Amino acid sequence: MRLYIAEKPSMGAEIAKCLTGPVIRKDGYLETKDGIVTWGFGHILRQAEPEEYDEKYKRWRMEDLPIIPEKWRLLVSESCVKQFEIVKGLIARADEIVHAGDPDREGQLLIDEVLDYVENTKPVMRILLNALDEKSIKKAIHSLRENSEFLNLKQSALARARADWLIGMNLSRAYTLAAQRAGHRIVLPIGRVKTPTLALVVRRERELENFVPVDYFVIKAKFAHENGEFMTNWKAMDEQIGLDSEGRLIDEVTAKALVDKFQRANNEPGVVTLYETTEKKESQRLPFSLSALQVLAGKRFGFEPQLVLDTAQKLYEKKLTTYPRSDCDYLPENQFEDAKVILSNLANLDQNQISSWANKADAGIKSRAWNDKKISAHHAIIPTQERCNFSTLTEAEQKLYGLIAQAYIAQFYPQHVYLQTKVEVHYLKERFTASGKVIKVLGWKELYGVADAEEKKEDEDALLPEMKKKDEVFCKEAFFDKKATRPPARFTAATLLAGMKEIHKYVKNPEAKKKLKDVYGIGTEATRATIIKELISRGFLQNEGKKKTLIPTKAAYLLVDALPDEMTYPDSTAVWEDHLHRMAAGDTELKLFLAEQESFTKALCEKAKQMVMPIHEGQKKCPRCKQGVLQLRNGKNGAFWGCSNYPSCRATYEDDHGSIKKPDHLCPRCKQGDLRLRNGKNGAFWGCSNYPSCRATYNDDKGKPDFNR
Numbered sequence: 001m002r003l004y005i006a007e008k009p010s011m012g013a014e015i016a017k018c019l020t021g022p023v024i025r026k027d028g029y030l031e032t033k034d035g036i037v038t039w040g041f042g043h044i045l046r047q048a049e050p051e052e053y054d055e056k057y058k059r060w061r062m063e064d065l066p067i068i069p070e071k072w073r074l075l076v077s078e079s080c081v082k083q084f085e086i087v088k089g090l091i092a093r094a095d096e097i098v099h100a101g102d103p104d105r106e107g108q109l110l111i112d113e114v115l116d117y118v119e120n121t122k123p124v125m126r127i128l129l130n131a132l133d134e135k136s137i138k139k140a141i142h143s144l145r146e147n148s149e150f151l152n153l154k155q156s157a158l159a160r161a162r163a164d165w166l167i168g169m170n171l172s173r174a175y176t177l178a179a180q181r182a183g184h185r186i187v188l189p190i191g192r193v194k195t196p197t198l199a200l201v202v203r204r205e206r207e208l209e210n211f212v213p214v215d216y217f218v219i220k221a222k223f224a225h226e227n228g229e230f231m232t233n234w235k236a237m238d239e240q241i242g243l244d245s246e247g248r249l250i251d252e253v254t255a256k257a258l259v260d261k262f263q264r265a266n267n268e269p270g271v272v273t274l275y276e277t278t279e280k281k282e283s284q285r286l287p288f289s290l291s292a293l294q295v296l297a298g299k300r301f302g303f304e305p306q307l308v309l310d311t312a313q314k315l316y317e318k319k320l321t322t323y324p325r326s327d328c329d330y331l332p333e334n335q336f337e338d339a340k341v342i343l344s345n346l347a348n349l350d351q352n353q354i355s356s357w358a359n360k361a362d363a364g365i366k367s368r369a370w371n372d373k374k375i376s377a378h379h380a381i382i383p384t385q386e387r388c389n390f391s392t393l394t395e396a397e398q399k400l401y402g403l404i405a406q407a408y409i410a411q412f413y414p415q416h417v418y419l420q421t422k423v424e425v426h427y428l429k430e431r432f433t434a435s436g437k438v439i440k441v442l443g444w445k446e447l448y449g450v451a452d453a454e455e456k457k458e459d460e461d462a463l464l465p466e467m468k469k470k471d472e473v474f475c476k477e478a479f480f481d482k483k484a485t486r487p488p489a490r491f492t493a494a495t496l497l498a499g500m501k502e503i504h505k506y507v508k509n510p511e512a513k514k515k516l517k518d519v520y521g522i523g524t525e526a527t528r529a530t531i532i533k534e535l536i537s538r539g540f541l542q543n544e545g546k547k548k549t550l551i552p553t554k555a556a557y558l559l560v561d562a563l564p565d566e567m568t569y570p571d572s573t574a575v576w577e578d579h580l581h582r583m584a585a586g587d588t589e590l591k592l593f594l595a596e597q598e599s600f601t602k603a604l605c606e607k608a609k610q611m612v613m614p615i616h617e618g619q620k621k622c623p624r625c626k627q628g629v630l631q632l633r634n635g636k637n638g639a640f641w642g643c644s645n646y647p648s649c650r651a652t653y654e655d656d657h658g659s660i661k662k663p664d665h666l667c668p669r670c671k672q673g674d675l676r677l678r679n680g681k682n683g684a685f686w687g688c689s690n691y692p693s694c695r696a697t698y699n700d701d702k703g704k705p706d707f708n709r
Contacts, residue, residue, distance in 0.1 A: 185616075281415045367411040
């Protein structure tokens, strides 16, 4: 018997429909003539919590850190016990198993870990489902691959899960304890990806707080050629005075002097030193990965990343679009022939704009998107061959389907072709430049509009007269515009997600920045939106205003300021992501990666033990250790004040109706403890409360310490 194990019930149902019927529904699985289909509910198994390795870890204690399992344990999730037993029983009955998890790193692991858990020895094949329409599923069923081919993908997912556990479990405990030691009643959740993501927002907010606008001056000059006039921009020479470090002219006196010079010498000719016209072609915008779709939908419609993911998932389950959690924006070449059917369906769609675009498309055009070398387990998100009843979709589904269809149709329009002209003029030993652009073939930009499809540059569409090198020109006028530098924009959920994707822009180390430019960012296509949502729901970020800009809370500043750069800058995380991708390609090993993670975790736990956090407002710092705060406690002799840094610091002070009692007799030796009357084997004496750090003792003189003997 062949057993298909899908990631979730909806996928299992679609697979069963494409097998030889009838389909007979059973408890937790479906029977067909071609085999049985069962499913999980995402992760049936979960990682054990620290206290499930050892009960002593129920209490958070700095001396127990780091917690590093000798043997990693998985446990059946409580909500999945029944389904797990069904899957386990079916595996025992099967002759052959088909792994039908999602076609990504996480999907590979969650079925593999079940097979490993039950110690499966049956042969396992792998089905890759990038779409749930009937044609795609049947094609995938006839194109099964050996599951062993995907071992590296599984190892990569396992490495990510264990690294997240090591850092999350240990550093969350370590820095929460450090915060509580300083009187903060807060839990600081630390994560390999979410912490540097939060730090991006905190640093951006501080940039804004410290931003001081700088005025600068842009000089323009209009020149006359025998064929017409044209506007230019003055470009400073390297030796020009009055420039800032960014090369901007910030000295108004210099700007006025230059303009006066250009105006006065209007009979002095300038010379065209460059006149160059080049035909340029711009390839079609690529179809969408999930991140690209989330970013554009955020900018165009204000959609939160999680809404985009949820909506794309619904379209996928309705068989209208392909697998949504894709990090790829290319398409397999063998799907090029499907274009005729997909374009025909879109041309008949009950949505005028999409229908009009599809009717003009040329199914014979093959864009750069069709490239097998760029394909991994999945491909870009595109419409399937399933006909779409557009009017039955929700508003969010319509908008998202429209974006996906638009990007697909664009692949079947010609390239955008234009003439780019560059002009350079030398005048009074100064340099002036201008550029112009003439569109020859609008091509795929017909779907987007030129301004929407690209970031428009100043003066790039200027009409320039015909000229040639060494022609004379004359300055007709010169002037300057005063401008001011702008502060960086606050992050929104969409732009923060883009920042996670393009993490090399925020990497601190310049060498790592170059190396990581080609890395896929931090987090995965499926988890980035969830991480941002969690930071908001846990009170570290909050939305503000109509644009829903992200503002860090006090807790966010506390967390980011508490941590060393290794956790708040994305350098380490981005390097780890690179390792995970290389592991998926078979270029590095799980054991080596986890050894690095363990060393990193140990080092940061040690830093947490030594760190001194700012004392929470209203709390009194312990005078002995200078790290903890004094807290009211109840002991066998009643209330007393003790240090939050216990047991490292054992300082105690008497209570006076809810306040710390001022010492009647300050210890003259350490000047921190107070002298207390004690009973020893030789009778009463006064000893320092700072014992054993201070061993000062004094004889008793009628209920007072005798300092004279």
